[in-house]
Amino acid sequence: MIKVVIVDDEPKLRQGLQTLIPWGSLGYTVVAAAGNGREALKIIEEEAPEVVVADIRMPVMDGLQLIEQVRAAGHNTQFIILSGYADFEYAKQAIRYGVAGYLLKPVNIGEMSATLQLVRERIEEEERKRTSPQTETLDRDLYLHRLLVPQEKPGESIRLGAGIGQPDWLWSGSYEVVVIVPRVPEAELPDALNRLAAGLKAMAEERDLGAVTIISPYVVLLLNAPLRGSQRRDNLYGEIRNIAAGIRFIAATGGAVTEAGLICNSYSKAREAAKLSFFSDRDRLLEPDYPPVCPPVPAGLTEDNNEEYMRDLILRLYYCLDVGNKAMVAQLLNEAAAMYCGQRQDENHVKQAFFFLCNGIIHKLAAASRLEGKETEKVSHFLNGIYQHDRLQQLIEDIRRFLLDFVEESDTQGKEHEFKRMIDFIHKHYAEDLKLSTLAGLLNYSTPYLGQLFRMKTGEYFNTYLDKVRIQRAKELLAQGMKVYEVAEQVGYTSVNYFFSKFKKYEGRSPSDYKNP
Incomplete structure (x- = not known):
């Protein structure tokens, strides 16, 4: 069973996680729980758990500090982080630390169970790698790896006659490398690589296309003749898709080279092309220097x-x-x-x-x-x-x-509807840095036109109307006993003196007078 430690400063949540999650059926056992990171550190040293489920925000030592301490101590511990909506900056750092899971509170049992399943598969795969006997590398694969991975001396050619297990077709004098990257969870990658490699080897040997090897996370197809024309590239991509049989993948070519010593260049370019698949427009064999499909860059953005x-x-x-x-x-x-x-x-x-x-x-x-x-x-x-x-x-x-799904809908339409939306918007966001130009952009109007429309409908300039909304709200807060500087900030004024001048302009007296009549 995989050992788990739960860390959260809320006792009810700690208890809930221990009792509601089906730990045993998922292959886990909860060995301890802690109220903060410092308590958890001591437990981790004693119990050496494989998994820690921790709240991101806690007193004494929070979740991020706990991860840092555990990583520094050299423990290979998987972390599942729990976070509230307000923990935006903390979440940003947690993702950078490479946590195994990130879940929002309140925790959903099904989602937590699914995350634990993936973490268990990752742990089991790492254990298999550590304990399985190292099989002897085949001469053919070793030779292919020497061709694909750049040599210690850049530009040094492979001496074909001195290689071990080299295939006869390497004398052809023209090659092209295609890499295939399975898009599967990390725990499923070894199996996907082996399945793809077996299928591609059978195809390559049957048709004398070249050789296949694995350099994780790639299956590498070394072709003994370049792909000429888009039709051959599309045909090869279709054959790879049939062999994949449902495995999601990326396939990219590094282009043709004219000697064995340059095969590593084609391999390098193929890997770079594969990295740009996210920006491509469709399923296809990606090529070096293929431009990403993107809208124009906004002006002035750096x-x-x-x-x-x-x-x-x-x-x-x-x-x-x-x-x-x-x-x-x-x-x-x-x-x-x-x-x-x-x-x-x-x-x-x-x-x-x-x-x-x-x-x-x-x-x-x-x-x-x-x-x-x-x-x-x-x-x-x-x-x-x-x-x-x-x-x-x-x-x-x-x-x-x-x-x-979160758009505010309304039964009314047309300009009257838009104007009502604008007024409602001001009353909801008066405390923010509102500008007429912001509203104009949201409603697809020019700023001058919207200013004229606003004055025609309300009889006020936009800034005057906004000031009056703010002052009205300020009066309500002052009546509740809030301090003047607190009210100023609450209604959207960064300067207390500016708030004083605006209040006196519209009310004829200072906020202090209003608060203490």
């Missing part, structure tokens, strides 16, 4: 202002849901995709960025009481699913559909 841009994007998407602008949700998501494509970010970086983007929006929805308890499982499933997508366009579409 890597230096990425974080500021993402914070603004979270806010704009949240606002779009609030005013019901479905079209702009898709536009903004495509804009984010274009940013990462333009900066040549890798697949994991892009998925991580969209994870944090969605988590930021979900946090705002939860803070505004727009998420019901029954939706927690749906949200958790969606966030974890972000990392399972094979294509960027599929990921964008999935995020778009998910976010549109």
Whole structure:
């Protein structure tokens, strides 16, 4: 049985996890529980558990500090992290630490069980690797590996006559490398590689195409003649798909080379091409230097202002849901995709960025009481699913559909409907840094036109109307006994002096006078 330690500062949650999760049937046993990271460290030293289930935010020592301490001590422990909606920054670090699972509170029994199943398979596979006897490497595979992996001296040619087990076709003088990467969970990778390699070897030997070997995580097909033309590439891709028989995969070519000593170059280019599969437009044999399929990069966006841009994007998407602008949700998501494509970010970086983007929006929805308890499982499933997508366009579409479930709907339409939405929006978000240009962008109007429309409908300039909404709310808070500087911040003024001047302008007296008549 796999030993587990549960770490959480909430006694009810610790007890709930121990009693509600079917640990025994999943192959686990809970050996201890702790209320914080410091207590857990002592238990981990004594019990040496394979798995730790820990809350991300705890007193004395939180989940992240616990991971750091355990990693520093050299323990090969798998961590499953539990997190609330508000733990956005903590979650970001947890993902970077390579935790085995990330679940939102309240914990769903089914989702926790599924995560534990995957973790157990990972542990069992690592154990098999440690204990299984090392089989002697076949001469043929050893020779192929020497061809594919760059030699110690760059540019040094392989001496064909001195190789061991070299196939006769290496004298052909023209080659091409194709790599196949199974898209399966880590625990299933060895089996998938062996199945694909066996099928490809049978095909290659039957048709005298070349040789096949495994260099994890790749199955490598070394062709004894280059693929000429798109039809041959498409045909080979179709044959690989038939051999895969349901295994999801990526296939990429490194292009033709004219001597055995350059086969390593084709292999290197094939691996680089495979890394760009996430940005491709369809299932195909990927090629070196194939341009990613992405929208145009937003003007003025650089890597230096990425974080500021993402914070603004979270806010704009949240606002779009609030005013019901479905079209702009898709536009903004495509804009984010274009940013990462333009900066040549890798697949994991892009998925991580969209994870944090969605988590930021979900946090705002939860803070505004727009998420019901029954939706927690749906949200958790969606966030974890972000990392399972094979294509960027599929990921964008999935995020778009998910976010549109939270769009504020209304029975009325037309300009009157839009204007009512705008007024409601101001009354909900008055405490934020609202600008007329922000509303104009959300409603697809020019800023000057919306300003004229607003004044015509309300008789007030936008900023005047916003000030009056803020001052009215300030009066209510002052009447409740809040301090002046607290009220100023609560209603959206960063300067207390500025708040004083605005209050006196509209009320004819200072906030202090209003508070103490």
